[in-house]
Amino acid sequence: MQSFLELAEKRQSDRLYDERPVEKEKLERILEAARLSPSACNGQPWKIIVVDDPELKNQIADATSSKALGFNHFTKQAPIHLVIVEESTNFSSKIGGLIKGKHYPDTDLGILASHITLAATDEGLGSCVVGWLNEKKIRKLLKIPASRRVALLILLGYTSSSHRDKVRKPITDVVSYNVY
Structure with missing residues (x-):
């Protein structure tokens, strides 16, 4: 375990993977970190489908790329695709969302994705969250089921890309105290 800031600094969206398979133990720890993700009113509105069958994984990858726009062709390289499906949340989260005009599962799935990608980084793996999908x-x-929403896909694997320096806005541009 490294410090959280070191982990956050190392986490990047990887788009180049090598052929090494991901060890079952590492995948299980990542999935456990996902399972432990907090959610509004403990609704846990998710199901994670692990796609590791090479043929099926390639079909899923085809559903995330665009020939016309020329992007996401790297998705076939990753040995594991985690398909994140939005499930129904519990009554408390639904009522709270109605009262506040918010769809809490969106936030919950973001937290889940963060847990997965940071756990992958901690395991020495690369990851990439893919939102462009069919x-x-x-x-x-x-x-x-048609009643369920496929929210996103998370790729996992050993990355062949080098660590990139993060280009971020200065903290004074993104943080203020007490007023906007």
Whole structure:
């Protein structure tokens, strides 16, 4: 375990993976970190589908890339795809969301994705969150009910890319105290 700031500094969106398989023990620890993610009213509105079958993984990858726009072709390289499906949340979270005009599962899935990607980094793996996807195609491939939303895909694997320096706005541009 490293300090959290070191972990946050190392975490990046990796788009180049090598052929090494991910050890089962590492995947299980990442999934446990995901399971422990907090959520509004403990609603836990998610299901994670681990796709590690090479043929199915490539079909899922095809549903995330665009020939016309020329992006996301790297998704076939990653040995594991975690398909994050939004599930129904509990009554308390639904009522709170209605009262406040918020859809709390969106926040919950963001927290889940952070837990997964940071746990992957801690395990020495690369990851990338992919939001551009053909939801209908993925639903069909994985037999996901039409009533469920495929929120995102998270790639996992050993990265072949080097660590990049983070380019971020200065803290004074993103943080203020007591007023906007």
